[in-house]
Amino acid sequence: MENKDKKALIIFYAVTMTISIAVMVVSVILKSTNIIGLAMWIPGIVGIICAKVFYPKQQVLGIAVKFKFKYVLYGILIPILYLVPSYLVAWVALGNKNSYPSLIIQAIAGGDVNFTSPWLAAIALSPVVFVASAMTAAGEEIGWRGFAYPVLERLYGPRKACLINCSIWALWHFPIIIGGIYQAQVNLVYGMISFFIMVLLIGTIFCWTRSVSGSVIPAILLHSVHNAVDQIYLQPLNSNEKVPYLAGEQGVITIVLAAIILVAVIISWRKTVNKGAAN
DSSP, X not given: OHHHHXXXXXXXXXXXXXXXXXXXXXXHHHTOSHHHHHHTTHHHHHHHHHHHHHOTTSOOSOSSOOOOTHHHHHHHHHHHHHHHHHHHHHHHHHTOTTSHHHHHHHHHTTOOXXXXXXXXXXXXXXXXXXXXXXXXXXXXXXXXXXXXXXXHHHHHHHHHHHHHHHHHHHHHHHHHHHTTSSSOSSOHXXXXXXXXXXXXXXXXXXXXXXXXXXXXXXXXXXXXXXXXXXXXXXGGGOOSTTHHHHSSTTOHHHHHHHHXXXXXXXXXXXXXXXXXXXX
16 A cells, blocks of 8 residues: 555656646746646646546545535635735735725725725625635645645655645745746745745645545635635735735745644644544
8 A cells, every 4th residue: 555655646746747847837938827727727637537546446535525614614714814914914014005904094084995996806706706716726735635645644644744745835836936927026035935934834734624624625715715815805905015025925924824823723633633543
């Protein structure tokens, strides 16, 4: 079983990274962010194929597994808890003109409140926005957490499994960051380092939900809510170029809040593991 697991992982990561890098290079050359949506499904497709080839009689992807409703709540609330406060603090600290506090003050004072039309459209189409976000996030999560993480956990335990899984996931984004079509609002060196740290933190939270719930659905929810809240609802309100250094996937405040949440997650995870060992 161990040899089969290692072979499955090597093939999964090798094929996923090779095809993904090729697709991302094309997206950078064409300066097209639309192609990124295609790249997001490469891990999922490769994961599904590897599951069929290496584990044909097992339900290894965690798609149809039942799980407790609390993990749905975690999937919705956790990204909001580390994203929204960080943006609010950044906007207040930097005097961002389009921030929620500024707009609320303007409204109370009777001034004109000028939301951007894309932001209003996103609010009006919230159900569609979240469904679309979930569809793209599912492509990544079925591969990274649905297929790869449980295999890594069997082989190396939770700690090493998270480090390997999340490190590769972070590096997977680097071609489009270096190419300037994803999260390119900050200095490149700072952006790559901070993004790597952020992915290690939130990726471990994603892995936790996969491990304790037995399902990949909570991880899909976490990923989709994160993408929608950050990239669709909060980023468009930025009018200060320094905001991304404080809030978002490369923001210091967001990283600190994610780290605090991760500590709580690790404590909960250890209790779950210890309880399982006792039983």
